[in-house]
Amino acid sequence: MRPRAAPRRLTINATMMPRFRLLAVAVLVGVALMAGAAQPVVAQGGDSTLARVQRLVNAGNRSGARQLADSLLAAATEGTSEYAEALFARAYASSSAAEAERDYLRVSVEYPLSARAEDATMMVAQLKLARGDRIGARRNFERLVREHPTGGVAGKAAFWAGRLAVEDGDLGRGCASLAEARSRVSAEDVEQLNQIEYYLQRCTPSALAGAAARAKEESTAVAMPGRGGRDVQRPSAPGAGGVEGRDAGRAAPRDGVAPGAARPATEYSVQVAAFPKQRDAEALAAVLKQRGYDVRVWGEKAPFRVRVGRYATREAAVAAQGRMKASRVNGIVVEAEKK
Structure with missing residues (x-):
């Protein structure tokens, strides 16, 4: 054939x-x-x-x-x-x-x-x-x-x-x-x-076996031995938590608003996800909080949105979005809900 x-x-x-x-x-x-x-x-x-x-x-x-x-x-x-x-x-x-x-x-x-x-x-x-x-x-x-x-x-x-x-x-x-x-x-x-x-047609047994072997080699190359025989993933770069992470406070105000300054009428956030179940949103928020992000779950009913930060301008939020993406946290810029 x-x-x-x-x-x-x-x-x-x-x-x-x-x-x-x-x-x-x-x-x-x-x-x-x-x-x-x-x-x-x-x-x-x-x-x-x-x-x-x-x-x-x-x-x-x-x-x-x-x-x-x-x-x-x-x-x-x-x-x-x-x-x-x-x-x-x-x-x-x-x-x-x-x-x-x-x-x-x-x-x-x-x-x-x-x-x-x-x-x-x-x-x-x-x-x-x-x-x-x-x-x-x-x-x-x-x-x-x-x-x-x-x-x-x-x-x-x-x-x-x-x-x-x-x-x-x-x-x-x-x-x-x-x-x-x-x-x-x-x-x-x-x-x-x-x-x-x-x-x-490309999914032959030999091709799949070769792909699996290459994937195993790549996963071994990016891991190093950890305690107890486990593999620990190497950080992608120094300070992988990003400016929004644990070291953010020493760099600049997280939301672009100086301490004591009046907050703007419209603020922006980086929305990471939205879930039909609140417990899923809370679980993701807990993970991001451990990484040092200023994260919250917003919504009284589904969808429950996971959002990071409050920024005075869209430009500041876009900049934060870029830093988060570099740390492998994807999101979109949205208008923040009113406090």
């Missing part, structure tokens, strides 16, 4: 890039919506927020769509399903891929129980992939499968997670994801099944 040929690639020259990027955003949004994974939240008059914005975009009135989404967002209460719907609509109306990704990410992380969370996570993954962030895309595809296993796009997400892992040499996880994708995809989706089978 001859191996299947790889899907043909599209070649794009430099003059086509600006137009192609905007088109790619629109196409990717359409793909996620056509997946039909979640029913929209219905607005007043039986017409969903997203449907109204979508009609304006399809009619070529993107600025009007953005104005509508902004007005609905201003009228909605943060923390509600209406707010999540308006955020998703604003992302759809955006002409900037970066702004769209930011709003989709907020829906995915801050509103994991909303009807739009699954589609938003898929969009974040696709937009990251479109701009070349393969690691970020793969993490979001894997997260989608993990958090929305019964959703309508879990099979496609498993395929993309597996494909990226296999292409990056992580055959163990890649082949497992591809096998899961094959079990989820309908037998009628011949094109998707053909793509899955093409990448599964």
